[in-house]
Amino acid sequence: MPVPTTRDKNPASILIEADKCSGCGLCVNVCKDFGLEIVNNKVHQSDKALFGCIACGHCMMVCPTDVIAIEGRTLSPVLMFELPEKSQAADYESLLAMFKRRRSIREFKNKAVEKEKIEKILEAAQTAPMGIPPSDVHVLVLENKKQVRLFAEDFSNYLKGLRWMSSRWFLALIRPFLKKENNEMMHDFVKPLFDVYVDDMDKGNNWINYDAPLAMYFYGSPYADPADPIIAATYAMLAGESLGLGTCMLGAVHPFIQNGKKASAFRERWGIKYPSREGLVVIFGYPAVHYQKGVKRTFAHIHRVS
Numbered sequence: 001m002p003v004p005t006t007r008d009k010n011p012a013s014i015l016i017e018a019d020k021c022s023g024c025g026l027c028v029n030v031c032k033d034f035g036l037e038i039v040n041n042k043v044h045q046s047d048k049a050l051f052g053c054i055a056c057g058h059c060m061m062v063c064p065t066d067v068i069a070i071e072g073r074t075l076s077p078v079l080m081f082e083l084p085e086k087s088q089a090a091d092y093e094s095l096l097a098m099f100k101r102r103r104s105i106r107e108f109k110n111k112a113v114e115k116e117k118i119e120k121i122l123e124a125a126q127t128a129p130m131g132i133p134p135s136d137v138h139v140l141v142l143e144n145k146k147q148v149r150l151f152a153e154d155f156s157n158y159l160k161g162l163r164w165m166s167s168r169w170f171l172a173l174i175r176p177f178l179k180k181e182n183n184e185m186m187h188d189f190v191k192p193l194f195d196v197y198v199d200d201m202d203k204g205n206n207w208i209n210y211d212a213p214l215a216m217y218f219y220g221s222p223y224a225d226p227a228d229p230i231i232a233a234t235y236a237m238l239a240g241e242s243l244g245l246g247t248c249m250l251g252a253v254h255p256f257i258q259n260g261k262k263a264s265a266f267r268e269r270w271g272i273k274y275p276s277r278e279g280l281v282v283i284f285g286y287p288a289v290h291y292q293k294g295v296k297r298t299f300a301h302i303h304r305v306s
């Protein structure tokens with residue numbers, strides 16, 4: 001059975017021009033579906049395929065003589081391109097310098113992000129590893145400050161209808177049913193968040209998405225791996241950085257718009273196609289703040305097995 005996604009539930013077709021095949025076996029080696037084998041020095045489809053071709057395209061991309069064409073699940077040979085020169089690729093030092101210079105930016109100049117840059121961010125983010133192809137990552141793009149503000153106002157109004165979730169009686173009621181960490185999070189994070197998102201928006205202060213000139217919400221489908229939209233969002237954030245934009249990830253919208261009729265109506269208003277296990281908003285804009293220094297951050301723990 002092929003792996004289902006919302007875009008295609010069928011396996012891709014593997015078209016082989018066996019007479020051109022040199023029998024090098026590179027394609028067999030990279031196919032972790034075990035869908036190819038070399039017989040009499042030529043590549044053939046095997047009957048040992050695990051899922052059926054998911055259209056990762058690796059066999060087609062690794063082949064030195066263009067023997068294999070994968071068609072289906074949104075892939076086709078016309079989508080192949082020449083690799084950029086290695087000398088053009090960022091090296092460790094330049095990547096690390098960009099990472100170290102990055103800060104979460106929440107203050108933006110009153111300047112729009114150019115359409116060309118929006119397209120570049122989307123182009124770069126689509127190169128991310130996004131799980132089993134075809135990617136089930138969806139993106140909502142709010143491409144100016146007005147749209148970003150309207151989204152925040154609508155979200156704040158929507159939260160007003162959920163205000164009971166942060167009330168004392170409700171938190172007391174659910175206390176015995178939640179783990180210690182979740183109780184702490186509800187009291188110390190979710191409640192203050194509701195207060196500031198709802199009450200401050202009424203006063204005109206947008207702490208939800210900071211009136212950024214550009215926001216993108218990455219989310220999955222019920223089929224997607226929860227990591228997929230997060231990885232795409234991370235690529236988008238870094239692409240934004242490379243284009244001279246300040247960026248900030250916003251985790252607080254996604255979990256509130258997943259369950260219930262009101263959430264469904266909110267998603268519908270904004271063209272958000274699916275509820276999904278994970279999702280992330282990234283905001284972008286020209287930074288109105290510049291940092292003099294960086295700080296070293298650390299993982300909670302690195303366990304090296306030696």
Ligand SMILES: Cc1cc2nc3c(=O)[nH]c(=O)nc-3n(C[C@H](O)[C@H](O)[C@H](O)COP(=O)(O)O)c2cc1C
Nearest residue numbers: 102103104105106208248249250251252253280297
């Ligand atoms: C998954 C995720 C969700 C986040 N959500 C928010 C958010 O809702 N609002 C916000 O102001 N910052 C948010 N941030 C940004 C963090 O607060 C930020 O990374 C932290 O302040 C450290 O600053 P730095 O990114 O400059 O190192 C989020 C970051 C991540 C990774």
